[in-house]
Amino acid sequence: MNYMDVAVAASDELEDGEMKEVAAGETRVLLARVGGNYHAVGAACPHYGAPLAEGALCGDRVVCPWHHACFNVVTGDLEEPPALDALPRYDARVADGRVWVRVPSEARDRRTPAMSRPDPRADERLFVILGGGAAGYAAAQTLREEDFRGRVLMITREDRLPYDRPNLSKDYLQGHAEPEWMPLRPEEFFGENGIEVMRGREVVRACAASSTLTFGDGDSLRYDALLVATGGAPRKLSAPGADLSNVFLLRSHADADALVEAAVPASRAVVVGASFIGMEAASSLRARGCSVTVVAPDSVPFEKTLGGEIGSLFRRLHESRGVRFRLGAGVARFEGSDKVAAVILESGERLEADFVVVGVGVRPATDFLEGVKLHEDGGVIVDGRLRAADGVYAAGDIAYFPSALTGARQRIEHWRTAMQQGRVAARNMAGRDVVYGGVPFFWTRQFDAGLLYVGHAAGWDEIIFRGDVSANDFLAFYVKGGRVAAVAGMNREREMAAAEELMRLGRMPAPDRLRGSTLNLPELLREPDGLREALTASLPR
Numbered sequence: 001m002n003y004m005d006v007a008v009a010a011s012d013e014l015e016d017g018e019m020k021e022v023a024a025g026e027t028r029v030l031l032a033r034v035g036g037n038y039h040a041v042g043a044a045c046p047h048y049g050a051p052l053a054e055g056a057l058c059g060d061r062v063v064c065p066w067h068h069a070c071f072n073v074v075t076g077d078l079e080e081p082p083a084l085d086a087l088p089r090y091d092a093r094v095a096d097g098r099v100w101v102r103v104p105s106e107a108r109d110r111r112t113p114a115m116s117r118p119d120p121r122a123d124e125r126l127f128v129i130l131g132g133g134a135a136g137y138a139a140a141q142t143l144r145e146e147d148f149r150g151r152v153l154m155i156t157r158e159d160r161l162p163y164d165r166p167n168l169s170k171d172y173l174q175g176h177a178e179p180e181w182m183p184l185r186p187e188e189f190f191g192e193n194g195i196e197v198m199r200g201r202e203v204v205r206a207c208a209a210s211s212t213l214t215f216g217d218g219d220s221l222r223y224d225a226l227l228v229a230t231g232g233a234p235r236k237l238s239a240p241g242a243d244l245s246n247v248f249l250l251r252s253h254a255d256a257d258a259l260v261e262a263a264v265p266a267s268r269a270v271v272v273g274a275s276f277i278g279m280e281a282a283s284s285l286r287a288r289g290c291s292v293t294v295v296a297p298d299s300v301p302f303e304k305t306l307g308g309e310i311g312s313l314f315r316r317l318h319e320s321r322g323v324r325f326r327l328g329a330g331v332a333r334f335e336g337s338d339k340v341a342a343v344i345l346e347s348g349e350r351l352e353a354d355f356v357v358v359g360v361g362v363r364p365a366t367d368f369l370e371g372v373k374l375h376e377d378g379g380v381i382v383d384g385r386l387r388a389a390d391g392v393y394a395a396g397d398i399a400y401f402p403s404a405l406t407g408a409r410q411r412i413e414h415w416r417t418a419m420q421q422g423r424v425a426a427r428n429m430a431g432r433d434v435v436y437g438g439v440p441f442f443w444t445r446q447f448d449a450g451l452l453y454v455g456h457a458a459g460w461d462e463i464i465f466r467g468d469v470s471a472n473d474f475l476a477f478y479v480k481g482g483r484v485a486a487v488a489g490m491n492r493e494r495e496m497a498a499a500e501e502l503m504r505l506g507r508m509p510a511p512d513r514l515r516g517s518t519l520n521l522p523e524l525l526r527e528p529d530g531l532r533e534a535l536t537a538s539l540p541r
Contacts, residue, residue, distance in 0.1 A: 016526075085111060128227070137419075382399050385434065386425040450491075
């Protein structure tokens with residue numbers, strides 16, 4: 001392969017802890033200065049192509065501005081999902097007062113991490129991953145990254161390979177994402193890396209004491225280590241008529257396909273629930289030209305998660321696009337002979353409907369587990385290494401884990417958290433000793449508004465706002481017990497990326513410093529103490 005050296009910047013153009021995107025011929029490069037040295041890696045996040053220069057740099061770690069994948073700017077290695085691939089790395093040097101970067105003539109925008117192949121002569125063990133979602137896939141890839149050479153077997157109820165589940169209620173439901181875009185990896189990837197996927201099989205019993213799985217058809221399987229990553233099962237309404245056709249849940253790819261088929265333009269849709277799934281579905285269905293009414297018992301959407309002011313913002317956003325709301329309302333019954341024709345509210349109001357989407361939350365899919373301790377909500381209680389019992393781990397929506405931020409146990413139903421936990425569980429299965437310390441993060445996009453959220457606040461004493469909520473340009477700091485427990489933001493991507501790193505390092509400013517101030521969160525990461533902590537935190541443990 002041919003290479004060329006390109007001068008991309010003056011040698012004094014960046015201060016320590018700064019980064020910028022530069023062009024080296026046709027190649028987009030992220031140039032960063034860390035510890036006095038220049039480093040060059042790919043400029044775009046391999047997840048959705050976000051420009052990394054618009055994120056936050058913390059020591060040698062860059063955080064993607066869109067979905068908070070993290071990479072090492074010295075090596076290009078992937079440090080945190082939701083990206084699956086690493087960044088290409090380019091040689092950088094200083095000469096003649098310029099920074100020079102060497103790039104290949106055919107540069108790629110990503111680099112698949114090095115993975116081992118199975119070798120039964122070296123390792124006869126069988127590691128089973130139960131579930132084909134975010135945590136399950138991340139664990140399978142990480143086991144191979146960790147040089148595990150035994151068998152890796154994923155078992156999933158669905159007939160599909162792991163796919164981009166968050167997209168079901170967003171671009172896929174809108175019709176902007178083609179079906180072939182949805183798989184996380186092509187089928188040949190699994191074969192090339194020795195990851196077996198058993199599709200369309202359901203485990204009805206998992207016994208930790210005997211290390212045995214039992215399938216619905218009576219077959220059984222013994223394992224050497226097990227990761228339970230079965231996620232959540234959507235809650236159903238008990239109202240009469242809930243079993244009529246065209247009353248949809250939205251959890252699986254098959255659910256989304258059925259909904260897409262029903263959502264012809266000008267059809268009348270009722271969405272039950274003002275959760276993130278419900279509100280994203282309402283946004284996507286309006287984009288398809290459907291008439292949409294949202295029914296929920298809440299006074300405003302997201303009131304318990306984001307507060308009334310931000311919830312009201314989302315309501316106004318939806319109403320401006322034609323979505324109607326029936327809030328403070330419950331469903332009495334569904335009417336129709338075979339197919340739903342109307343939703344009858346407890347008030348007696350009748351809403352004509354061609355189809356209904358029910359989004360009223362999920363419950364942990366753990367009924368089949370034996371020999372592990374369950375929380376009262378069905379979640380699996382795990383330790384800091386995500387271990388539930390000897391040889392048994394749990395990750396994702398079902399894991400009740402001790403928070404590294406507060407020490408309190410919590411269960412988080414976020415895609416990226418599930419991927420983070422899948423990676424940590426896999427490392428411990430492979431013999432490492434890694435404590436889960438991820439900062440929860442989620443994102444939502446509805447119409448043309450996107451919101452990011454880091455941390456976790458089940459409740460709060462106050463919300464400190466910076467910016468203008470009505471203009472979709474703000475940060476909201478959720479304060480509980482004298483500390484910032486979570487931060488939400490719109491159109492503040494760099495600051496939100498910095499907020500996550502400040503939380504991870506335990507350096508989020510106290511509420512008194514945030515009230516009425518103009519603190520620059522990314523700049524706080526460049527303070528000498530913060531830089532030293534960041535570099536120390538990135539060292540192998």
